[in-house]
Amino acid sequence: METDILAKNDHLAHANRALFRRKGVFALNLVSSPGSGKTTILERTLGELAATINCGVIEGDQQTDNDAVRIAATGVPAVQVNTGAGCHLDAHMVRHAAENFDLDHLELLFIENVGNLVCPAAFDLGEHHKVVVLSVTEGEDKPLKYPQMFRAAGLLLINKTDLLPHLDFDLEKCREMARRVNPHITILEVSARTGDGMNAWHSWLAAGIAAARAAE
């Protein structure tokens, strides 16, 4: 039955991917532990990009619409999906949530998954890339302990670098561990709080948006 669920999800994810491609939407699936700073990254990113790029956000959480409220405050349309007991978003949820956006004009769609470094790894949503966020407070060994997620991701954002002076966190060791499970992963360091490193992330986004538009 688990195989059936995944096969059915893959089928729906394939349809989402075709839709995003047809509409020229660059879609990202943000995954991480709870509290790594995904929403804060989005708030700052949207604050800087939303004036020039048509953005939308799908917010996944077990409960509350806290994150959608935070995103809506930036002026960007946000749709909250509550999974209840569920531990991840699936392609079906994303398809329905995506109906709330004007896809003909949307350029960048962020899908913030439920905070969970395990289960969302197995569920393709039709995104261009999974972006895994790791806070430096979580320790550098997480890529080895949760390899499926780091293997599935195209980009690793190491967040909360402003806290590095107060922690025993070895940035180079973390990068090495991430590359050990996924040699092709792109790694960027940011502090969503101070804004440090956000330019490189915005450049990465701009390249993806341009590529999605070209492939439309």
Add this chain to the structure above:
Amino acid sequence: METDILAKNDHLAHANRALFRRKGVFALNLVSSPGSGKTTILERTLGELAATINCGVIEGDQQTDNDAVRIAATGVPAVQVNTGAGCHLDAHMVRHAAENFDLDHLELLFIENVGNLVCPAAFDLGEHHKVVVLSVTEGEDKPLKYPQMFRAAGLLLINKTDLLPHLDFDLEKCREMARRVNPHITILEVSARTGDGMNAWHSWLAAGIAAARAAE
């Protein structure tokens, strides 16, 4: 089928609970996001208690035996359970892992679950209490966003309080949110790094060990 899996797990958890009770073992199921500091809490706790109390640790992780190696360095017996793609420990895994300990002499058994604030909430392992660890770096709203876990826990350990001066974290708001989803939860604040607040945690453990021994 999900209901069947949970019913089967509950049955095995019931057997574990009876076994722990018969042997007078105080068993705790430590749950949290990845990187909240469960293993560091255990290292410091065992360093202080293991001379006078017979302890054992079951370590759950998707991959690696990093945590079991860290625990073994304290001199306390540790058994690693790798769940592979699995997102939580279950009662069956715990039953088999428990066979590695001399239960007639064991007084305190820590079961460190896979770092996941969602799925382990639904799986009873036969423990006396779930202890949910929340790092102050994760933000104060986690009890509302992951209510099932905070509802299932008997104790909340708010960890990494040494980082509070560098964060925008409202301790009182976090306590209030935890009590909103679980009015009966006990809340203690600790820094496993500096040792701050660990005495209250040790007293809580001592009370549980004494009660388990009395009920034997």
